[in-house]
Amino acid sequence: MSACGCAGHGHELRPIDQAIAELLQRVPPAPLAEWAPLSEAGGRVLAEPVHALWPMPAWDNSAMDGYALCAADLPAEGGWLPLAGRIAAGDMALERLPGGHAVRIFTGAPLPPGADSVVAQEQAREEGAAVHLVPVLAGAHVRRRGEEFGAGSCVLDAGQRLRPQELGLLASLGIAEVAVHRRLRVGLLSSGNELREPGEPLLPGQIYNANRYSIGGVLRSLGCEVDDCGILVDELAASRDALSLAASEWDVLITSGGVSVGEEDHLKQAVRELGELHLWRLAIQPGKPLAFGHVCGTPWIGLPGNPAAALITALVVARPYLLRAQGCREVMPQPLQIAAGFDWNQRNARRQYLRARLQPVDGQLRAVLHPKQGSAMLTAACWADGLALVDCERTLVAGELIDFLPFSALLD
Incomplete structure (x- = not known):
C-alpha cells in the first residue's frame, strides 16, 4: 500500500491534460472479446478488424432512376434511342445491351453489359418504344464496382466504437455478428450521510441523490454495464469495507463525493489503506477534488460530490479513461472553435468548463453562458448545449474564439 504526495491542502493542482494523460497511461487491458449479434452491438467496441469479403458496390449500378445506355451511341446533341426493356433493383442484368439502344433502369439496378452511363428520368422523354435523351458523358450517374472499397479492404479497425453508421456498413457486408469487447463493468457508489433516493421523504439537512442518475446515465451512454452499489456512509471503516467488496466484483469503481478536504471525507484515506492514491486535485472548475487510484488492484475514480462538478468531471476526465478501458482507440472529443458570446475579465488558476448554449449574435454563432455556473447547479447543464x-x-x-465541447460529442 502507498500514498501519493498529493494529500496536502497546498499541493499544486494537476493540469487537466496532464491528468487525463496519466489516467490513460494506467488503463488496464480491455475486457476479453465476445461475439455479439449486430442488433445488440451498438455502442460496443470492435475487438478485431473487419475486412470486406467482396467489393462495394459488388457490380456497376445506376445511381438514379433513368435510362442506361452506351454514351457513344447517343448523338452529341442528344436524340432518340429505341428501348430494349427495363431493369429494376434486384433484377439480374445478364443480357448485353443491344448497340444503339437504351434500357429503362432504376436506382441500384445493375447496368447491363454494354452500358456505361445513365441519363436521369427528368432529362428524358419516353414515347412508345423509344426515349429522347439529353447528351451524356460516359460514366455519368453510374456507381462503379468497388468504388467505395475493394475486396479484402479493412473497412473497420479494432478499437472502433460502433455507431449507427458502422452498424449499417457491417450490415451492408452481410455481417450478422461481430467480435466486440465485453462491456466494462462499473461499480457506482455515492458518498454522503445526507443522501436519500427520489421518492423518499427528506429530513432537515438531507438531499436527493442526483449523482446516482446523472453519472449512471453517463456511464451507460459510454456502453458500460453499471451496478449501483448504494450509498457510502461517512465513516472510514464503512467506506473501506464497501470499497473492498465492490473492488472484488467490478472492473472499475466510480464514486461521487467524499474526496474533498472535509473531516467527513474518508474515501481518499480508505483508498490509501486498500491500495494506492495516484492523483488528487485538478486545475479544473468545477471539479477540483477529483481523485484517481486503485482499490485492491481495481481502478477507482473519485468524482466530486457537487452534481454539476460530478457531471462535468465524468464527461471530461473519466470519459476518456472509460472508453480506452473498453478498447476504444479514439477517446478524446474534438472541440469546436466558437466565438465567445461573453467577456472573461478575471484570470483563474483553473481551466473553466462553463455551461453554454450556441446562439446567433449579430449574425455569428456564439457560445452564450448561463448566468448560474455553481458547481451544485444542474439547471445550467440542462439549459446548455455544451461546455465553453x-x-x-x-x-x-x-x-x-474559444474551445466548445458539445454535449452531443461527450454523451456518445
Whole structure:
C-alpha cells in the first residue's frame, strides 16, 4: 500500500491534460472479446478488424432512376434511342445491351453489359418504344464496382466504437455478428450521510441523490454495464469495507463525493489503506477534488460530490479513461472553435468548463453562458448545449474564439 504526495491542502493542482494523460497511461487491458449479434452491438467496441469479403458496390449500378445506355451511341446533341426493356433493383442484368439502344433502369439496378452511363428520368422523354435523351458523358450517374472499397479492404479497425453508421456498413457486408469487447463493468457508489433516493421523504439537512442518475446515465451512454452499489456512509471503516467488496466484483469503481478536504471525507484515506492514491486535485472548475487510484488492484475514480462538478468531471476526465478501458482507440472529443458570446475579465488558476448554449449574435454563432455556473447547479447543464472552455490564466472579450465541447460529442 502507498500514498501519493498529493494529500496536502497546498499541493499544486494537476493540469487537466496532464491528468487525463496519466489516467490513460494506467488503463488496464480491455475486457476479453465476445461475439455479439449486430442488433445488440451498438455502442460496443470492435475487438478485431473487419475486412470486406467482396467489393462495394459488388457490380456497376445506376445511381438514379433513368435510362442506361452506351454514351457513344447517343448523338452529341442528344436524340432518340429505341428501348430494349427495363431493369429494376434486384433484377439480374445478364443480357448485353443491344448497340444503339437504351434500357429503362432504376436506382441500384445493375447496368447491363454494354452500358456505361445513365441519363436521369427528368432529362428524358419516353414515347412508345423509344426515349429522347439529353447528351451524356460516359460514366455519368453510374456507381462503379468497388468504388467505395475493394475486396479484402479493412473497412473497420479494432478499437472502433460502433455507431449507427458502422452498424449499417457491417450490415451492408452481410455481417450478422461481430467480435466486440465485453462491456466494462462499473461499480457506482455515492458518498454522503445526507443522501436519500427520489421518492423518499427528506429530513432537515438531507438531499436527493442526483449523482446516482446523472453519472449512471453517463456511464451507460459510454456502453458500460453499471451496478449501483448504494450509498457510502461517512465513516472510514464503512467506506473501506464497501470499497473492498465492490473492488472484488467490478472492473472499475466510480464514486461521487467524499474526496474533498472535509473531516467527513474518508474515501481518499480508505483508498490509501486498500491500495494506492495516484492523483488528487485538478486545475479544473468545477471539479477540483477529483481523485484517481486503485482499490485492491481495481481502478477507482473519485468524482466530486457537487452534481454539476460530478457531471462535468465524468464527461471530461473519466470519459476518456472509460472508453480506452473498453478498447476504444479514439477517446478524446474534438472541440469546436466558437466565438465567445461573453467577456472573461478575471484570470483563474483553473481551466473553466462553463455551461453554454450556441446562439446567433449579430449574425455569428456564439457560445452564450448561463448566468448560474455553481458547481451544485444542474439547471445550467440542462439549459446548455455544451461546455465553453476558458483556459488557465486567460482573459477574453466577446468575439474571441474559444474551445466548445458539445454535449452531443461527450454523451456518445
